[in-house]
Amino acid sequence: MKTFRFKTYLTSNVESLESINKELLNKCKQQQFKKGDYLLREGEISKTSYFVEDGLLRQFSVDDKGKEHVIQFAPENWFMANREGECFNLPSSYNIEAIEDTTVFIIEKELIENLSKTNSVFLNFNIELLHKHIASLQKRITQLQSKTAKERYLDFIKTYPDVLMRVPQTYVASYLGITPESLSRVRKEISINK
Amino acid sequence: MKTFRFKTYLTSNVESLESINKELLNKCKQQQFKKGDYLLREGEISKTSYFVEDGLLRQFSVDDKGKEHVIQFAPENWFMANREGECFNLPSSYNIEAIEDTTVFIIEKELIENLSKTNSVFLNFNIELLHKHIASLQKRITQLQSKTAKERYLDFIKTYPDVLMRVPQTYVASYLGITPESLSRVRKEISINK
DNA sequence: ATAATTTCTTAACATACATCAATGTGTTTC
């Protein structure tokens, strides 16, 4: 049997949980998406999270002027979830789109709840994920508050060098909160100073 | 016995959990802080969360140039926690300071973990809190990415009208990611157009 | 391969916001 990233991830993170891992692998269905496909559209209600087995996703919102704002990228081994909607059965404010052909494992909210109740190691793992997520969002807020576009871009390169190479610059610009033109200028400036 | 906000909050949010609520009230100690006191300093390791019984806190970071950046305010009935540190025993990247004389209930990490294990309603409540937190941070990121200072300020007024009145404008400016001077101009412009 | 479409770069110009410096207003302290 093929070894999935999902399995590797689980065995290296949710330790000594052979039974849980098996249950997760068995109950989470795989699904494939083509580049450009939407996994979730704004307004839809979703009760699932995704584990990216292969490929690359982006989560983004669209403002009143029709402009897109990328909240997050998710390459292999990352989770992608519509947190608020999943938790409160609210229509999603965000879209999730496959930037590359992508294979995901679909994790039902109910499954997570059940496993959390029956197993405290899994529970802690799950809560840790949420905490890490919060920490990274806070870091981004601080950056948007105080750093220049150039500084934010340099940090992005450092933190997600792999993502950088696989994503259209427009999306990176959107993630950084600047226009593609500004990103282009920033990149030029950096290449000159090297 | 005095009715605490904390008790009211618990009974209205963590329903049908008489026993849990009692345990929380009994095991969480109260502590008082004077205006200007620090509850947590950058670099310290903390394993506690706070429920603000009375008063007002701010959480902020200090950048390499010595500038402060407000991540969050917490008035009565709010929780304040150093998420990443609490979860992973890491030194805090943030400071927590009392903006007014403030009374908090101190909630030990261990207590939350124990209650989560033994009671699934409490567990869900706790996870919902984390989800809500994530949703609000994502909203802020989208705003910082795409809205003008004026738009962000108007949204702040609408969302936290009470906080606005109790906090020095410098802190509001910092929260919005602009200088106090810019905030002053934004306010002037708004007052003229009314 | 060629054409068509999308993405990226570059330039000129506009604008929002930062910076610096001065003045004004209110609050605390003695």
Next chain:
DNA sequence: GAAACACATTGATGTATGTTAAGAAATTAT
């Protein structure tokens, strides 16, 4: 009540980033 201090406003100026528009490069489709 005066002095000292922190906070808010205002003005002049600078800079980073946005906007618009054009062309170059890359990708996709025919």
